[in-house]
Amino acid sequence: MKKFSALLFILIFALPCFGCHSSEQAPLSQVEADLMAASQNFSGMEKGDGKALKRYFGLNISDYQEVLIYVPANYMDVPELLVIKVTDPAQLDLVEAAVDTRNAMQQESFGSYGPEQVALLDNYEFKIVGNTLFYCVSPDASTLKDTFVKSIKNNH
Numbered sequence: 001m002k003k004f005s006a007l008l009f010i011l012i013f014a015l016p017c018f019g020c021h022s023s024e025q026a027p028l029s030q031v032e033a034d035l036m037a038a039s040q041n042f043s044g045m046e047k048g049d050g051k052a053l054k055r056y057f058g059l060n061i062s063d064y065q066e067v068l069i070y071v072p073a074n075y076m077d078v079p080e081l082l083v084i085k086v087t088d089p090a091q092l093d094l095v096e097a098a099v100d101t102r103n104a105m106q107q108e109s110f111g112s113y114g115p116e117q118v119a120l121l122d123n124y125e126f127k128i129v130g131n132t133l134f135y136c137v138s139p140d141a142s143t144l145k146d147t148f149v150k151s152i153k154n155n156h
Contacts, residue, residue, distance in 0.1 A: 026155030028066040028083055028132075031148060034155075035081070038147035039140040044079035045070035057082065057098040064091070065131075078106055078117040082135040083148065092133055099126065099135045106137075129153070 036042065048069040050061035061067050070081040084095050103121055110117040120137050125145035127134045134148045 026152055028068045028085060030155050031083060031132075031151045032068050034147055034151035035144055039138070039144055041079075041138060041140045042070065042081075044073050044077040045081060045138075046073050053082075056080070057095075057102050059084075059095065059098055063087075064095075076114075076117075078110065078114075078120050079138045080136070081138065081144065083132065085132045087131075089131055092128055092131070095133050096126075096128075099133075103137070 048056070048071040050067075052071045053059050053061050053067055053069050056069075056071055064084050065087045066085040068081070068083040070079075072078055072080055082099065086092055086095065103124060107118055107121045110121065120139065120141075123141060124135065124137045125141040126136075127145050127149060129149055129152045132152055134145060136144050138144060
């Protein structure tokens, strides 16, 4: 009976740990390296920081586990990339709303004089995998989205 109790005790406390690593996802530094390798078309973008996240999306970098942001290189460019790993899945709705707002504002800004920019904005890519959100406006948006998905799934 003591052996059974000890075994039961071990199982109750040890089994949850076996799944701990399976839900972890690739660090965004690895995702970024995979994205850069998949596309040479980052020319209209520059790497951003917490200030860029606040300026372009109205989000605070300290609220998230990891953030990767590339913003338009100048005011006439629209290519941008945002990958956010949230700490709480409930944050995904907030980030998605910020992305929708950003895209709508960009479309309004370029609507009357920037048909090429609007076409890129219309064809943006968006994907959520686990606790990580991907948003991209780029001529290579589809390729970058596919690379993101593969990177997240292969590197966890």
